[in-house]
Amino acid sequence: MSEFSIRLARSEDAEAFPAVERAAAVLFADDPDCTEIDFDAVRSAADYRRLIARGHCLVAESGDRIVGFLATQPCGRELHICEMDVHPDCQGQGIGAVMLRACLIDAGNAGFRAVTLTTFRDLPWNGPFYTRIGFVEVEDLAAHPRLAEEIAAEIEAGLPAQRRIAMIHFLG
Numbered sequence: 378m379s380e381f382s383i384r385l386a387r388s389e390d391a392e393a394f395p396a397v398e399r400a401a402a403v404l405f406a407d408d409p410d411c412t413e414i415d416f417d418a419v420r421s422a423a424d425y426r427r428l429i430a431r432g433h434c435l436v437a438e439s440g441d442r443i444v445g446f447l448a449t450q451p452c453g454r455e456l457h458i459c460e461m462d463v464h465p466d467c468q469g470q471g472i473g474a475v476m477l478r479a480c481l482i483d484a485g486n487a488g489f490r491a492v493t494l495t496t497f498r499d500l501p502w503n504g505p506f507y508t509r510i511g512f513v514e515v516e517d518l519a520a521h522p523r524l525a526e527e528i529a530a531e532i533e534a535g536l537p538a539q540r541r542i543a544m545i546h547f548l549g
C-alpha cells in the first residue's frame with residue numbers, strides 16, 4: 378500500500394478534481410448501460426471550489442499529488458456526498474474507505490444527523506462498498522424528496538433507472 382494522507386480540501390485543490398473524476402470514470406467504460414453517458418462532462422473546478430467553500434470536502438494525497446477527493450454539500454441536517462473519486466492508479470488501497478470514514482466523523486462532529494449519497498446499486502465499488510461502511514438504501518424515496526429529485530436528475534441525464542439508488546448513513 379502506498380502512503381497517503383487525508384485532509385480537508387482547500388480552494389486551490391479544486392483544479393485537480395475534474396482530472397481525477399475523469400480518470401476514475403474509466404471504470405464505467407465497458408458498462409453497457411452507460412454507453413450514452415459523457416463521462417468527460419464532469420463538474421468544473423469552479424463548481425468544486427463552491428463545494429469546498431461550504432466545508433466538509435476532503436482530499437487524499439500521495440506525496441504532492443491529489444489522488445482522490447470526496448466532495449459534499451450540506452443539505453439541512455444532512456451532508457450529501459456529491460462525488461467521491463480515487464484515481465485508478467491508486468484504487469484498491471483503502472483510500473476511498475478512509476475518506477468515507479473521515480467524512481462520517483466530520484459530519485458527526487459538525488452536528489449533521491446523516492450522510493447521504495446516490496450510487497449504482499450493483500457495482501462492487503458503489504452500493505456494496507457503501508453498505509460495508511454502514512450506509513443503507515433509502516427504500517421509500519417519497520419520504521426523502523431531495524434524494525428522489527437527485528435520482529430523477531441522474532436518470533434524466535442517462536443513468537440507468539433500475540440501477541440507481543439513494544443511500545443514507547445515520548449518525549450518532
